[in-house]
Amino acid sequence: MSLVAGPGRGGALDGQLPDELQLVAEKHVAYIQKLDTRRDELEYHLTEHLRLSGIYWGLTALHLLHRADALPRDGVLDFVLSCLHENGGFGAAPGHDPHMLYTISGVQILAMVDGFDELEKRVTDGKRKIADFVASLQQVNGTFAGDEWGETDTRFLYGALNVLSLLGYLPHQRPNEEPALIDVKAAIAHIKACQNFDGGFGVAPGAESHSGQIFTCLAALSIAGELDSYLGEEGKDRLGAWLSERQLDDSGGLNGRPMKLVDVCYSWWVGSSLAMIERLHWIDKKKLATFILQCQDPVEGGVADRPGDMVDVFHTHFAIAGLSLLGYPGVGEVDAT
Amino acid sequence: MSHGVPRVSGTATTSGKSEQARAKERQQIEQYKQLEGDVRARISAHDYSNASLQLTSKLLSQNPEYYTIWNDRRRILQHVFEQELGEGGKSTTAPQQDIDAAHKAGLSLPQREISLLIQEDLHFLLPLLKQFPKCYWIWNHRSWLLRYATSHLPPHATLELWQAELGLVSKMLALDSRNFHGWSYRREVIAEMEKLSGSGMAEKEFEYTTRMIGTNLSNFSAWHYRSQLISTLLQNRRADSEQRRSTFDAELELITRALYTDPYDQSLWFYHEYLMATLDSSNAGAQIILHPCTDADRTAYLSQELDSIREMLDGAEDCKYIYHALLQYANRLIGLGGHGAPTAEMKEWLSELRKMDPLRARRWEDLETKLKL
Ligand SMILES: [Zn+2]
Secondary structure, eight states: OOOOOOSSBTTTTTTOOOSSOOOOHHHHHHHHHHGGGOTTSHHHHHTGGGHHHHHHHHHHHHHHTTOGGGSOHHHHHHHHHHTBOTTSOBOSSTTSOOOHHHHHHHHHHHHHTTOHHHHHHHSTTHHHHHHHHHHHTBOTTSOBBSSTTOOBOHHHHHHHHHHHHHHTOSGGGOTTOSSOSSOHHHHHHHHHHTBOTTSOBOSSTTOOOOHHHHHHHHHHHHHTTOHHHHHHHHHHHHHHHHHHTTBOTTTOOBBSSTTSOBOTHHHHHHHHHHHHTTOGGGSOHHHHHHHHHHTBOTTTOOEESSTTBBEEHHHHHHHHHHHHHTTOTTOOOOOOO | OOOSOBOOTTTSSGGGSOHHHHHHHHHHHHHHHHHHHHHHHHHHTTOOOHHHHHHHHHHHHHOTTOHHHHHHHHHHHHHHHHHHHHOGGGGGGSOHHHHHHHHHTTOOHHHHHHHHHHHHHHHHHHHHHHHOTTOHHHHHHHHHHHHHHHHHSOHHHHHHHHHHHHHHHHHHHHHOTTOHHHHHHHHHHHHHHHHHHSSOOHHHHHHHHHHHHHHOSOOHHHHHHHHHHHHHHHHHTTOOHHHHHHHHHHHHHHHHHHHHHOTTOHHHHHHHHHHHHTTOTTOTTOOOOSSSOOHHHHHHHHHHHHHHHHHHTTTOTTOHHHHHHHHHHHHHHHHTTOTTOOHHHHHHHHHHHHHHOGGGHHHHHHHHHHHTO
């Protein structure tokens, strides 16, 4: 899988878009399938540090397009497990160091291809080892580090809860196990400390609200079962107002923060956040779908951040996941968290 | 992930490249893979030499996103630092001028060595940071170096390093005032400096936001940072209720004047809403300015601001932020018992909003239901 940008460009053929914009699903499938054949491009090698996440993005997009078969399951499994370290963490590619980000991707892929049995077959106590790796990264203040070098971020906190939930290792999933693997209460307290008066969440206490961080914080609250009780209707209205203002009048696309450019990936971060708080109808879905479709390369497949830019698998994934949220015909349903 | 990379037509696909370009790319790939293989092999063999460090510099300059190589770089540095700290005997062979310099700086010889190495590494990062200001790993590495210094060097030496970081991050934020890596780093720098020096920096930082806003009123992140400083500032000043009130009034006046100049600026409304949220006890994310704050205070301020914002409509009838604010504050007034809530006007404001903001039509529908106008 290559994270190489291009070859195509979103909305290619300068302004000559068809009157009736359509999702070029087959082209996107072909684009994703071809990604791993681009080893003759320098970019392919320069993006190796994202490989495992790239596979996750590609595979999710294929699943949503009902073409899960388009990447061979055995090959995917072999690659994912070749990224797993003895300590239970996944690296981005074989030989790359373990990190929370790739552990999230690794476990999400295993869940998607129903690969946990295969994991246990090849690695004794594989699930337990991964869970222990994730748990070991929790800090005293409840948040999580990305790896042994100590950087913390609410993305890692959400990732930890997500991974443990997929593995069945969250404390409430194992009520008889003492002591609990992680301190969920401390983690959630940290999330709450990241909330701002505008209803949004930042990367750390005191940081400006940001759509990506809002998604991770809402998803973490949701996994912990505290989303509704913590926000309440007032909190949802406040956050919903902020999120809905991310849609811009001229393009119909969404930005990540006030006064920033629109970008296809926020279709997912903002869209799924709105869905989690039952306010997705507060934006114009049709205009958003149109914006997403305009970012496609209708000839070679793939989606870019904005019309006219290079396509890549990251934005292809978030575009298709965004369309799924919007109930676009032909795209499967996605779980907002 | 590629963000904002326009396509140069015809050069992206391999098929569109000339044979010459393809041969050149093959050569670049080969060189890159060789360099990568070399670094990885050295680290596997625990070769933590200066030559290995230089090779990581070369590789990271080509690909600063390669996080494993940053880890390798730290493995090398950590090894060198530990060696310095481990063998104190080395000092007997040190030249007199190094011994004198260390003495003058109030450091032991190994500490001085480590301090120099850290400064060298910080220096290596500078051009990378300027070229890739949004690369997580570069900021992380910087922060790791500073944290290492903090736990291994005496406070006076560390404080100097952090002080230099404050200068750097101010420069970075002057170039891009929305870079959230920069703001995160600034928070870290300030927290560490406060810890090391034992004195609060909220006043100075508050002045910093005043200067930033003075240069450019439409500086969203500076307003945000200001909003985060006020309660600490008042606490540090041990402000009584009157001082708190005069600070609140001064901030309201500042932002109202700015809004009269440009009611279309979202960053200004952000700050106005922040100030008004401090009056809203039901908002979990709101900060405290007025203390105590009675319902009479709340009602008075809400009415005052409603009057002031209503006047902004004159000449800016198409500005939806004004209607937003009016509806929001009027609704809060209703929540406080409803004295003086302009319900008839609210109906009008809402219908104006629906006209000028069709994208969010269903949000306004929900609001209408909620307000029961
Ligand atoms: Zn993006």
